[in-house]
Amino acid sequence: MNSQRDKLKKILLECKKHLDRLKKAHQKIKAHFPLALDTYKELSDDTVAYLDQFLFRFSKLQDTLSQKVFPLLLINLGEEIKRMPFIDRLNRLEELGFLKADEWLELREIRNLLTHEYPLEEQNIIEDLNEIVKRYIKLEDIFNAIYRFCEKKLNESTIIRVACKK
Numbered sequence: 001m002n003s004q005r006d007k008l009k010k011i012l013l014e015c016k017k018h019l020d021r022l023k024k025a026h027q028k029i030k031a032h033f034p035l036a037l038d039t040y041k042e043l044s045d046d047t048v049a050y051l052d053q054f055l056f057r058f059s060k061l062q063d064t065l066s067q068k069v070f071p072l073l074l075i076n077l078g079e080e081i082k083r084m085p086f087i088d089r090l091n092r093l094e095e096l097g098f099l100k101a102d103e104w105l106e107l108r109e110i111r112n113l114l115t116h117e118y119p120l121e122e123q124n125i126i127e128d129l130n131e132i133v134k135r136y137i138k139l140e141d142i143f144n145a146i147y148r149f150c151e152k153k154l155n156e157s158t159i160i161r162v163a164c165k166k
Contacts, residue, residue: 005154008072012147015064019143022057025050026136034130037122051129058136059111065143066108073098073146076154098149099142107132107139 028050032039043051070089074081077096081089090101114128 002076004072004075008069008076008150008154011064011068011072012150015061015069015143016147018057018061018064019140022054022061022136023140025054025057026133029054029133033133035126037126040122040126054133054136055114058132058139059115061139061143062108062111065146066104069146073150098145103138104142107135110135
């Protein structure tokens with residue numbers, strides 16, 4: 001079997017785990033959103049832990065998709081990506097119908113803002129948290145589109161046949 005295909009399958013299963021945990025964390029925090037400053041300050045330790053889990057899994061899923069899945073997917077589709085800049089990879093994935101490049105970059109920008117904000121910037125943190133929680137479904141949609149495609153087009157065995165439901 002194709003080693004690039006095997007790598008892609010393995011990494012998709014890793015992404016599936018991130019997504020499953022992201023969704024579980026979302027279930028635990030969604031009642032608190034949209035967040036307001038007073039609500040944010042009164043979050044329980046358990047809720048903060050689930051929020052941290054949500055942000056961690058969002059970041060891991062987005063990073064794994066951009067750094068591992070996107071290149072392997074394009075390679076498995078016969079694309080030459082060695083000298084292809086990231087934005088060109090996103091544009092190619094958009095042409096193939098997997099994502100919208102501008103939406104991907106917006107999600108990444110929001111995520112990056114959260115990782116670089118300071119605790120005293122509570123209002124900015126709250127705004128970015130509200131945005132990322134509201135839009136995380138877009139990340140899930142991108143993963144699901146790639147996952148279903150790979151399950152249908154690139155899979156010859158049952159290794160990747162895990163239900164891909166919202």
